[in-house]
Amino acid sequence: MKANNTPSTMNANETTVTVSLADNGSKCEYAADGKVLAAITYRKEFDAYDVNTPTAGYMTKDVTEAHKACESGITWLLEQSGRKAAFDYTAVEEYNAAIA
Numbered sequence: 019m020k021a022n023n024t025p026s027t028m029n030a031n032e033t034t035v036t037v038s039l040a041d042n043g044s045k046c047e048y049a050a051d052g053k054v055l056a057a058i059t060y061r062k063e064f065d066a067y068d069v070n071t072p073t074a075g076y077m078t079k080d081v082t083e084a085h086k087a088c089e090s091g092i093t094w095l096l097e098q099s100g101r102k103a104a105f106d107y108t109a110v111e112e113y114n115a116a117i118a
Contacts, residue, residue, distance in 0.1 A: 035096055038106045046110070048088050050103075055095065056088035 037050045048056040056071040058081070066077045067084040071091030078084050089105060096103050 032100055032102045034102050034104045036106050037092055037103050038108070039110045041110045041114075046085075046088075048092055048105075050092075055092050058084045058088060 035050050037048050037055065040047050040049065044060045044062075046058045047054050056069075058070075059068045060066075061068050061077070064077060066079050067081055068077050069075065069084045069087050071088050072095040073091040074087060076087075078087075089103070093103050
């Protein structure tokens with residue numbers, strides 16, 4: 019996904035931060051500027067996803083919910099300092115294509 023940096027979606031003071039995802043199948047990390055901002059780890063013993071975000075930490079059986087929580091938490095975190103998240107899913111798409 020590419021950032022939509024049009025005047026209607028950003029104000030003049032916002033800086034866009036690219037948040038990349040790295041997924042190895044059992045762990046997905048959301049990172050920006052060399053720092054992990056959120057992570058999802060599949061916990062086989064619970065058949066659930068362990069979600070750790072800037073705003074919450076919990077477990078869920080729904081992977082879509084886990085990703086939405088990470089994106090929401092990161093968006094909130096960056097907005098606190100006048101920045102905007104642009105999520106880059108390239109690495110995940112390449113990983114999914116490689117294992118298909």
